Amino acid sequence: MKKNHKTPTDAGLRRRAEKIIAETVAGGPDSPGISPEESASLIHELRVHQIELKMQNEELRRIQEELEKSRNRYSHLFDFSPFGYFNVDEKGIIEQVNLTAADMVGIARGSLIGKAFTRIIFRDDQDIYYRNRRALLESETPTSFELRLLKSGGAEFYARLECLVITDSETGFRQMRIAVSDITERKHQEETIRKTTRLSQERAQEITALLKSAKIVLSTSSFTKASRKIFDICRTLTGAAAGYLELFSDGGEDHKIVFFEAGDISCSIDTVLLMPIRALREKAYRFGKVVYDNNIFSGPWMEYLPAGHVRLESILLAPVMIHKQPVGILGFINKAGGFTKNDIHLITAFTQLAAVSLRNDRMLDALKQNENQLQKAYNEMEKQVQERTRDLTRSNQQLVMEIEERQEAEKLLLESRSMLQKVFDGIAEPLVLLDRDMRIRVMNNSAVAYFGVTDSRKVVGEICYNAFKGKTDFCEGCRIPLMLSKSGNVEFERKGFKNPHRYERVFLYIVKDRQGATENIIYRISDITERKLLDKQIIQNEKMAALGVMVSSIAHEINNPNAFIAFNLPILREYIEQLIGMIDHDRGNTPAFELCNMPYPEFRKDVFRLIGNLEHGSERINMFVSNLQEFSWTKYKGKETWVDLKALSKKAFDICRSKLKRTVQFYIDDIPETFPQIHTEPNALEHILINLLMNAAQASDKADSLIKLSAMTGETWLDHTIIEVTDNGCGIDAENIAHIFDPFFSTKAPNDGTGLGLYVCHDLVTGLGGRIEVETEVGKYSTFRVILPDMERRSENRVEEKI
Incomplete structure (x- = not known):
């Protein structure tokens, strides 16, 4: 609901208007008055004017209300603005402040008004405020600046002040309006950025110094010069006042001062004198780590220093390490403020560069020691190098010359390594070079193929038992650790490292x-399988030669008497039959007739039984001699030719068919029709297959008995053709398997075999240059494996190797 507000001005205007109207209607002394028509017109105009005035009055009231609303909104925006606002008079007294500013400083608004603005300014920054306030009041140009303000508890924070001058147009009174924003977070970020930038610059300086030192190592062959330059760079970078470099002997008993830099510090000690390794130096030497002490003057180490030594405030000692062994110490003395952990990392890097320079220097010394041995071979090349070096010295100074010498030395090292690899690869037998930790350094191509390594570069540096066997400990029976403690070479024989069926000499x-x-x-490996087989064959042949002589003698000595017996027995039988016929005719019907204390009928039967026994004995002797002759036949070797193994297996089966049908339920011939022909003696191979099939048939003891004949081609010429005869019979126990190829050895009944079948097989296979193996499990199966070499391919390979 709107309210009618009448101001004093409105009432005065009304009275003046009424007075004018009254005078106009009544007329003055000189006025002739107005007519009724004029009076009615005037009243009408007044009424219209009255209405206009009312409308204007309503509009003014509306505008006044809008102004009040705007003022309230302005007040709200002012109090809750994100910026703090202060109105300060020319004397610096706070006249007005918004809630945001009061909250910023943590002081109630009422407590701030009437107080000096400098009360909330950090004391050290008040000059900034006075200086900028004076300039602002003089120029009335808006300005901004940063300083620290105080909160109620005394805590400070960074603020940005945006200031301008406000002048009252009526009174001319001036105020400073100050907009305050909290920039503490920004200041902290800027500080962080400054610190990060400073650290980055320091790291950049360190990296630049390290790169410069690395270039020095590459370009300077003299360790003394390179180490001194590295030391000077590091000393400048760390701020150390003095320092030195010393080198140790192999055992650490002696040391040599390479250089000593005292800086501005006086030192009367002769640096040539030897000092024992003790105190901090002993700690750095023993543990191989950087050590430092920033309070050494009052520490326990001072008692070890001789009189006249440099006064020590702080010290850092960094060991120079080569192959994890300390060979020297790089020391830095008296850094202002003391050494830090960052100095440890930094100086460690410089020390490593010094170690590289020392190692390079020693390598170059070693190379120079070998120059006399290479002088004759490279005399002309050395002359050219010297001439070229002099030219380079004149044009490019000492630096280029040293780089060239280093490159040449590296080239020779690479060529030597390449030559060593070529020599290794030229050796046909597997060859491996190991270091004393049993890590692989070089392998030839034969070793790569032997151990099945896919990429020789990946195993270089690996321990041999890990690279070759994937183990974490020594291989069983390894003799390399044992020989490390001996001074002589070692050689021994063993079964194949990769193939236990082969023999090797290491x-x-x-x-x-x-x-x-x-x-x-x-580490060299020589395959002696063929030699072993030949040795065994030679021994076997010698045995067979001796046994053959014995068999021939026995056969001869037995055959002659037995032939006499066999020849005379039919004659004797004929004589006896005639005598018996005569006795039958004379006394055959006489029951009491006796001969040799036996009734005649019994005597008659006994005589013919004895003659039959003599005939049977003669036959047995003849059969034994025949077996011995068959035994001697294994030494015979007929003409070798190309043989169709599939056709030969069918022929052997036909011979054994009746025996196999009686004892074997299933027979499988798994030899392919397309199996390649082999070059061998067909009669011997047929005899081998027959004996193996018969032996398998005799071992069959199950209702579902099975014999399988198969063949395959091996991977090497020694294992070119592999023939297997497998049965599911009784198997062979461990006690008998060692004797199954001995002559006359048999586990069968006395009438089931002579014990020569497997012996003959073994001798025939050996005669063909092959070998026979057995794989068995008692009660489950037996597999006899005949392995024949490709003699033709071997001879061709040997011809190629000679060429």
Whole structure:
């Protein structure tokens, strides 16, 4: 609901208007008055004017209300603005402040008004405020600046002040309006950025210094010069006042001062004098780590320093390590503020560069020691290098010359390594070079193929038993660890490392360094399977030769008497039959007639029984002699020709068919029709198959008995043709398997065999240059495996190798 507000001005205007109307209607002394028509017109105009005034009055009231609303909105925006606002007079007294500013400083608004603005400014920053306030009041140009304000508890925060001058147009009174924003977070970020930038710059300086030192190592062959340059760079970077570099002997008993930099510090100690390794130096030497002490002057180490030594405030000692052994110490002395952990990392990096320089220097010394041995071979090349070096010295100074010498040395090292690899690869037998930790350094192509390594580069540096067997400990029976403690070479025989069916001879050669210590081991493997087989064959042949002579003698000595007996027995039988006929005619009907204390009928039967026994004995002797002759026949070797193994297997089966049908339920001939022909003696191979099939038939003891004949081609010329005869019979126990190829050995009944079948097989296979193997399990199966070589291919390969 609207309210009618009448101001004093409105009432005065009304009275003046009424007075004018009254004078106009009544007329003055000189006025002739108005007519009724004029009076009615005037009243009408007044009424219209009255209505207009009312409308204007209503509009003014509406505008006033809008202004009040705007003022309220402005007040709300002012109080809750994200910026703090202060109105400060020319004397610096706070006249007005919004809620945001009061909240910023943590002081109630009422407590701020009437107080000096400097009360909430950090004391050290008040000059900033006074200086900018004076400039603002003089120029009345808006300005901004940053300083620290205080909160109610005394805590400070960074603020940005945006200031301008407000002047009252009526009174001319001036105020400063200050907009405050909290920039503490931004300041912290800027501080973080500054610190990060500073650290980045420091890291950049360190990296630049390390790169510069690395270039020095590459370009300077002299360790003394390179180490001194590295030391100077590191000393400048860390801020150390002094320092030194010393090198140790192999045992650490002696040391040599390479250089000593005292800086501005006086030192009367002769650096040539030897000092024992103790105190902090002993700690750095023993543990191989950087050590430092920033309070060494009051520490326990001072008692070890001789009189006249540099006064020590702080010290850092970094061991120079080569192959994990300390060979020297790089020391830094008296850094202002003391050494830090960052100094440890930094100096460690510089020390490593010094170690690289020392190692390079020693390598170059070693190369120079070998120059006399290479002088004759490279005399002309050395002359050209020297001439070229002099040219480069004049044009490119000492740096280029040293780089060229280093590159040449590296080239020779690479060529030497390449030549060593070529020599290794030229050896047909597997050859491996191991270091004293049994890590692989070099392998030839034969070793790569032997151990089945796909990429020789991946196994270099690996321990041999891990690379070749995937183990974490020594292989069983390995002799390399044992020989490391001996001084001589070792050779021994063993079963194949990869193939236990083969035989190898292993040679271990020790390679010593200049001090006589074992440095490397050459590991050579020689396949002696063929030689072993030949040795066994020679021994077997010698046995057979002796046995053949004996068999021939026995057969001769037995055949002659037995032939006499066999020849005379029919005659004797004929004589006896005639005598018996005569006795039958004379006394055959006499019951009491006796001969040799026996009734005649019984005597008659006994005589013919004795003659039959003599005939049977003669036959047995003849059969034994025949077996011995068959035994001697195994030494016969007929003409070799190309043989169709499938056709030969069918022929052997036909011979054994009746025996197999009686004892075997299933027979499988698994030899392919397309199996390649083999070059061998067909009669011997047929005899081998017959004996193996008969032996398998005799071992069959199950209702579902089975014999399987199969053949395959091996991977090498020694294993070219592999023939297997497998049965599911009784198997062979461990006690008998060692004797199954001995002559006359049999586990069958006395009338079931002579014990020569497997012996004959073994001798025939050996005569063909092959071997026979057995795989069995008692009660389950037996497999006899005949392995024949490809003699033709072997001879061709040997001809190629000679060429």
